[in-house]
Amino acid sequence: MFSSTRCAFLSNSGLGGCSSLCDAQRKRSTRFRVVSMTPSSSRSGDRNGSVVMETPLKELKKESTVADVDNNPISAGGPQDVYGEDRATEDHFVTPWSVSVASGYTLLRDPHFNKGLAFTENERDAHYLRGLLPPSVIPQETQVKKMIQHVRQYQVPLQKYMAMMDLQERNERLFYKLLIDHVEELLPVVYTPTVGEACQKYGSIFMRPQGLYISLKEKGKIREVLRNWPEKNIQVIVVTDGERILGLGDLGCQGMGIPVGKLSLYTALGGVRPSACLPITIDVGTNNEKLLNDELYIGLKQRRATGQEYAELMHEFMTAVKQTYGEKVLIQFEDFANHNAFDLLEKYRSTHLVFNDDIQGTASVVLAGLVAALKLVGGNLADHRFLFLGAGEAGTGIAELIALETSKQTNAPLAEVRKNIWLVDSKGLIVSSRKDSLQHFKKPWAHEHEPVRNLVDAVNKIKPTVLIGTSGQGRTFTKEVIEAMASINERPIILSLSNPTSQSECTAEEAYKWSQGRAIFASGSPFPPVEYEGKVFVPGQANNAYIFPGFGLGLIMSGTIRVHDDLLLAASEALAAQVSQENFDKGLIYPPFTNIRKISAHIAANVAAKAYELGLATRLPQPKDLVKFAESCMYTPSYRSYR
Numbered sequence: 001m002f003s004s005t006r007c008a009f010l011s012n013s014g015l016g017g018c019s020s021l022c023d024a025q026r027k028r029s030t031r032f033r034v035v036s037m038t039p040s041s042s043r044s045g046d047r048n049g050s051v052v053m054e055t056p057l058k059e060l061k062k063e064s065t066v067a068d069v070d071n072n073p074i075s076a077g078g079p080q081d082v083y084g085e086d087r088a089t090e091d092h093f094v095t096p097w098s099v100s101v102a103s104g105y106t107l108l109r110d111p112h113f114n115k116g117l118a119f120t121e122n123e124r125d126a127h128y129l130r131g132l133l134p135p136s137v138i139p140q141e142t143q144v145k146k147m148i149q150h151v152r153q154y155q156v157p158l159q160k161y162m163a164m165m166d167l168q169e170r171n172e173r174l175f176y177k178l179l180i181d182h183v184e185e186l187l188p189v190v191y192t193p194t195v196g197e198a199c200q201k202y203g204s205i206f207m208r209p210q211g212l213y214i215s216l217k218e219k220g221k222i223r224e225v226l227r228n229w230p231e232k233n234i235q236v237i238v239v240t241d242g243e244r245i246l247g248l249g250d251l252g253c254q255g256m257g258i259p260v261g262k263l264s265l266y267t268a269l270g271g272v273r274p275s276a277c278l279p280i281t282i283d284v285g286t287n288n289e290k291l292l293n294d295e296l297y298i299g300l301k302q303r304r305a306t307g308q309e310y311a312e313l314m315h316e317f318m319t320a321v322k323q324t325y326g327e328k329v330l331i332q333f334e335d336f337a338n339h340n341a342f343d344l345l346e347k348y349r350s351t352h353l354v355f356n357d358d359i360q361g362t363a364s365v366v367l368a369g370l371v372a373a374l375k376l377v378g379g380n381l382a383d384h385r386f387l388f389l390g391a392g393e394a395g396t397g398i399a400e401l402i403a404l405e406t407s408k409q410t411n412a413p414l415a416e417v418r419k420n421i422w423l424v425d426s427k428g429l430i431v432s433s434r435k436d437s438l439q440h441f442k443k444p445w446a447h448e449h450e451p452v453r454n455l456v457d458a459v460n461k462i463k464p465t466v467l468i469g470t471s472g473q474g475r476t477f478t479k480e481v482i483e484a485m486a487s488i489n490e491r492p493i494i495l496s497l498s499n500p501t502s503q504s505e506c507t508a509e510e511a512y513k514w515s516q517g518r519a520i521f522a523s524g525s526p527f528p529p530v531e532y533e534g535k536v537f538v539p540g541q542a543n544n545a546y547i548f549p550g551f552g553l554g555l556i557m558s559g560t561i562r563v564h565d566d567l568l569l570a571a572s573e574a575l576a577a578q579v580s581q582e583n584f585d586k587g588l589i590y591p592p593f594t595n596i597r598k599i600s601a602h603i604a605a606n607v608a609a610k611a612y613e614l615g616l617a618t619r620l621p622q623p624k625d626l627v628k629f630a631e632s633c634m635y636t637p638s639y640r641s642y643r
């Protein structure tokens, strides 16, 4: 469909494009690095199957009319979202290499550059859009208003989710603007709880791949698979193997919804460029019988590989990522089952920039909430007693960070402060006399105590001031449990962290009602405000989404090369400091998500400051004002003008 005059070049960050480089273009393009799109070519086009011609930047005069360079210090030097078009000789380009994206119909189909009806009259003339759009020019703000109405018209959360995914596929900047402007309303749509249902039904709602699938079939070829991804300057990868998706269990390959959702929060909440984010699902099979028998299941139809086969695939993946994207790419492990999660973290934490969100990110967010809660209930961490239902990744991760912080505050040995923290798993209270062989991550919590089988008895015996649910089992904080907490404490702190909503240990209403309105409550998935005896209680959301976007930004902007526990403490401290008196007055222990970008900038700054202090940051010199620097690094989704 492209004539020689209309066919435009494709930039390193533009999707889709013309199927071959036309002659006229080829002539003009010799001064530039130009990618001719063949079916196998990628956006950077430095691979077999692409025609690549490069010209160093000095041969291109810098020009001032390209208004859309990502003004982002942390992406400088790498491929950026730069729009140009095929008037190559007019020196329209500012990147070191590559330029230009498709124009006309192809431009409208490119989610990175599409602006829909917001294309101006001039842009419509310049980019061959005349006639391809209805005549009205509608600014982005108005498009946002229209889109939020569109999403609101759906009553079913999954339909809202699909409307959002559809928008992300059509117009990325509008998607992010909408998400940022309506974050409280849309977080439950693109993230928990709805993303859980989306993963369960991924096979039937699957439209277009949104991330990379690396299965056992790709063993031995993972570097090649990584090169198939159209973006080259990757800064954050969220990877899952789908074995423990939220509290929904093994969803195999359909767990992809989680990395996709988490990374959209990296951008919306933390300001990391979308093109720097790569969602990955490792498919080693699934043990979910329902999926194995489902003809629409999108993953490998085999039982999960384990042992050496699993370890080898993961090792090839970890090695390939570092070789492809370098030392400083951040890898976030997400929703692995605990029998792999702890081992993977242990194995790679000293060689890669990795963290496990469920173990470490969750710990950081919960510690922040607890520190804030102490302002309402009084005392220091050391004065409190903690009981967990659930002793897996989240439970033991949080327990360890509380112990670490308490030990720092009191100078008491870790082993000593751990004695104030108790965990219950599916077999009862974890005590030293337990006959079953405890997994290694439970052992530090096996204190001297008689065996206790159930949670109510554990509450009555341990007399905790804080009860934390990390069991993945819904409605396990029964009336009896919450009444017991309320009889022991004037202000019981109760956190039901399990996701999605169906797995929450109790609802907000139950927590407030059964404690006669005295509980300080937060949950992993959001609950609406509750009215109890004429008073409105607003529950907080204790979710790692508060931490990982800002945490990741802090690591990236400082060029940090390893994650140290002190960085998680720094993130936690920064989040706790963002809870205002107004929030406390409402009984909240987390600030609202409406301010999340500001919160993320503070988290990023505190994390980066600690990384510099520990000598882990490689971006030198250290910026003077790290909060401002963090803000300046953030991607903003406003449309750029294409001149």
Ligand SMILES: NC(=O)C1=CN([C@@H]2O[C@H](COP(=O)(O)OP(=O)(O)OC[C@H]3O[C@@H](n4cnc5c(N)ncnc54)[C@H](OP(=O)(O)O)[C@@H]3O)[C@@H](O)[C@H]2O)C=CC1
Binding pocket: 244, 245, 246, 247, 248, 337, 338, 357, 358, 359, 362, 389, 390, 391, 392, 393, 394, 395, 424, 425, 426, 427, 469, 470, 471, 472, 473, 476, 497, 498, 499, 500, 503, 523, 524, 525, 542, 543, 544, 545
């Ligand atoms: N709010 C947030 O930000 C986050 C929330 N989560 C949520 O936390 C939940 C747990 O995640 P994670 O820790 O990774 O999962 P794990 O599988 O690692 O741990 C689950 C733990 O719960 C225990 N358990 C299961 N059933 C019961 C029961 N009936 N009674 C008591 N204990 C039980 C398990 O016992 P056993 O060891 O004996 O099998 C295990 O110790 C999930 O729902 C997840 O969505 C996770 C991360 C972040």
Ligand SMILES: CC(=O)C(=O)O
Binding pocket: 192, 245, 246, 247, 335, 357, 358, 498, 499, 524, 543, 544, 545
């Ligand atoms: C929030 C999260 O990471 C989880 O539930 O697994």
Ligand SMILES: [Mg+2]
Binding pocket: 246, 334, 335, 357, 358
């Ligand atoms: Mg998770």
